[in-house]
Amino acid sequence: MRISIKLNRVALAALLVAVASSCKNDAATASSESSNEKSTELMTDNILLKEWTGPYGGVPAFDKMKVEDIKEAVETGMEMSLDEIEAIANSAESPTFENTIVALERSGAELDRVFAYYGILRSNMSSPEFREIQTALAPKLSEYESTILQNEKLFKRIKALYDSSQVHPHPADQQRVLELTYDRFAMNGANLDEGKKKRYAEINKELSTLYTKFSNNVLHDEENYVTYLTKDQLSGLSDGYIKSAAKIAADKGHEGKYAVTNTRSSMDPFLTYSDERELRKKVWTNYYARGDNGDEFDNNDLIAEILKLRRERVELLGHKNYAEWRLQDRMAKTPENAMQLMEAVWPAAIARVAEEVADMQAIADKEGANITIEPWDYRYYAEKVRQAKYDLDSDEVKQYLQLDKLQEAMFYVAGRLFNYDFKPVPEGSVPVFHEDVKVWEVTDKDSGEHIGLWYLDPYARQGKRSGAWATTYRSHTTFDGKETVLASNNSNFVKPAPGEPLLVSWDDATTFFHEFGHALHFFSSNVKYPTLNGGVRDYTEFQSQLLERWLSTDEVINNYLVHHETGKPMPKALVDKIKNAATFNQGFGTTEYLASALMDMKLHLADPTNIDVDKFERETLAELKMPKELPMRHRTPHFGHVFSGEGYATAYYGYMWADVLTSDAAEAFKEAPGGFYDKEVADRLVQYLFSPRNSMDPAEAYRKFRGRDASIEALMRDRGFPVPKS
Incomplete structure (x- = not known):
């Protein structure tokens, strides 16, 4: 949802398909001469492989990219990259940081360039034609990853350097690169025997196809479930929303109607302001049923298969479950630590929801609505509570947010x-x-x-x-x-x-x-x-x-x-209302997020054998005492963070882990003489928290900034929840 980071050639391909795995490409060396000739010829014709030219150090030729060029460019880029990998792995020279690690860092430039275009077509400009190509490429990208990350000769060189560095460390940045490289290979099966390596690679190939299908299914439901309104169904909606909805409907061939598309940016304001309760229910149902409509685009069976394959794969590495494997190189380190944080906040969050719902029900009763608050009512009545409690109208605030x-x-x-x-x-x-x-x-x-x-x-x-x-x-x-x-x-x-x-x-x-x-x-x-x-x-x-x-x-x-x-600037009275309402609706925001994060973790800790995903979701939410008046932010069948790839799998908790750091760091600025623009604190912010990226351990970086570890108390204060006693 929030971020896609380009790392290096290996890591980026993993983001596009799955976490990589193995299978030695024995033909790569034998065919290197002919493939080089082929690749050179294709580079002349395929714009996606060419070096970026023009100003600013060269820029992608986005105006010239074509969907039909993608498949050939990716396949050729993989061939060229694997030739470079084979050259590194088969070098007659003893391994050094320069001829192994630096050579790896330098390799795959052509494929890196292709991925810039691939990512745009995947996320910003997808089409049925591209989705077919993406489906065909997914297993090939997985095989490519496997070929690299479990190349025995290559890993032998990396391991020799790693073992030596434990006695004679390299300079700090080189040591960090070496250790991250070694860990990435080791975590993805480089130490397995041949039989397990083969199965590991097969699993990754299967997963890559499932991830692509999952993502495309969600996109299908977002594109095909549109609610069209007539002029008499617009009560409560702003003029700006109405004009935009009319334009979207006209563009879709429904002149004279108004379209509510099946995306959050369209759904959210509709549920907040529309006076039409039955239509709110329809829009809400369309949005939260993405990937869960019992048709050929339903994702529940895909998720069950993904969970089984993930468990099987990490068991090959000796881990009990996927979460244990995934969190070993994260700040949390273990699923238990991540769960401890979430479970510390959860009771306060659902308690706040009960208070919020009571306030909403009171307004509905006062208005004579004769309803019980349902999920499609939450945003609508929350807005009424906001206005009643804080005299704060979200639409009034919006007039100042251009x-x-x-x-x-x-x-x-x-x-x-x-x-x-x-x-x-x-x-x-x-x-x-x-x-x-x-x-x-x-x-x-x-x-x-x-x-x-x-x-x-x-x-x-x-x-x-x-x-x-x-x-x-x-x-x-x-x-x-x-x-x-x-x-x-x-x-x-x-x-x-x-x-x-x-x-x-x-x-x-x-x-x-x-x-x-x-x-x-x-x-x-x-x-x-x-x-x-x-x-x-x-x-x-x-x-x-x-x-x-x-x-x-x-x-x-x-x-x-x-x-x-x-x-004119926002009046002070309105600013004061916004600040006074800073913790308003924190029950909703925290609970819908945490429910998804907890579900992510619990799905990967559970035994996936014969798992019924829909039933598991219902029963887990019941065990958590999830308030019936709101859903998870991302219901399991459309939880793309977790099931369209592996970037956030058992890692969705990370937003809250990061929020603990955020709340604590914000207090450092609040305490500084210059507040949020204090130069000394800002300089530390850039020096330790932004510029180093992953060149130092995150916990160490935070301690350098703050002088100590972060604690949960600041987070609880931020959300207006009771601060736990130490």
Whole structure:
């Protein structure tokens, strides 16, 4: 949902398919000469393989990419990469850091370039044609990963260097790269015997196909379940929403009607403001039933198979369950530690939900609605409670949250904290993949040094996956000459009608800042080697969650949250209402998230033999005493974080782990003389929490910033929950 990080060739391919595995490609060396000739010929013709040219250190030719070029480019890129791998593995020289680890870091440049295009077509511009290609490529990418990560000769060289370094360590950054490389190979079966390696690779190949099908099924349901309204069904909706819905309906061939699409950005405001209860129920049901409609696009059986295969695979490595294997290199280290955090917060969260529902029911009763609060009522009556308790109207707040002004606010914060300047690039100087995408150059404000380019793709469209995320097309490194950053933020705001401003909710504005935090994390990198641009999943959300806090600083509110018609700043009385309501609806927000995180963990701790996924979800929620008035944020059949790949599998808890760090770090700014713009604290923030990326242990990095470990107390204070007694 929130982030897709380009690491290096191996790790990125794993994000696109599955966690990689093994199978030695015996034909690679024998065919290297002919495949090189073929690859060279294809590079001449296929734009996706070519070096990036033009300004700013070279940029992707997004304007020239074609779906029909993808399959050939990926296959050729894999061939070229494997030839390089074979050369490293079969070197007659004794292994050194330079001829093995640095050579690995340098390899696969052509495939890296292809993946930049592949990622765009997968997430931003998917089509039925591309999905067919993606399905065909998924098992091939898995085999490619297997060939590398369980190449015996290659791992023997890495292990020799690793063993030697335990006695004679390398310089800190080299040691970190070596250890991360060794761990990645070891965690993915490099130490297994041949029989187990073969099965490990087969499992990964099967999983890669299942992940692709899962993702495409969800996308199908998002595209095909649209609710069309007539003019007499618009009560409660804002003029901006109505105009946008009319435009979307017309674009879909339903002139004179109004479309509610099956995405969060369309669903959420409809459920918040529509007075039509039966229509709210229909829209709610469409959204939360994605992947769960009992048809050919249903995901329940796929999930059961994924769980079985994941368990079988980690058992080959000697682990009891998938969660134990996955968390060994995360901050939490064990599933027990992750569960302990979630279970500490859960009781306070559901207790708050009970209070919130009581407040809603009281308003419904007072209005004579004669209903019992149901999930499709929660947002609607929560808004009424907000207005009654805090005299705070979300639609009134939205009038001050114009997307282009929020963008200016983010640039201001980046200038104050990171000393960055953002300027739009000249029209047409940088190719983009859609006319809605805009590009800015990022430079150092003092020296004028070029840092990189920032791409913004803000609007929902057919073929674009839902949610918001950040990605990089090129990461900063210096080991082979300085590489500047090409970073992108991607959102799904409903595009306004022509001439209308794009006004967003406070939650959407917060997410906009969050994703920009990921981009700043990319831009601030000072690492030498590509592998160090990676991250620990329950830590990399921390930096972006922390940046959300600057949205509510006085400097941003007073200068950038201005009325879209009058240009006047948000009045102090409204600002006070927002701050007074800061912990409002925390029961809903915390519970819907935690339910998904707990479900993720419990699914992977459970015995997957003969698992009935739908039944498991119902029974687990009952055991948790999940309030019936709200759903999980991501129900299991469309939980793409966990089942369209492995990036967040048993790691969705990481948002809360990161939130503990966020709340604690925010208090460091609150306590500083200059508040959230205190220079000394901001310098420490950049030095220890942003610039190092994964070049040092995250726990150590946080201690350097804060002087101690983070604690849960700040999180509980932030959410208005009772602080546990120590």
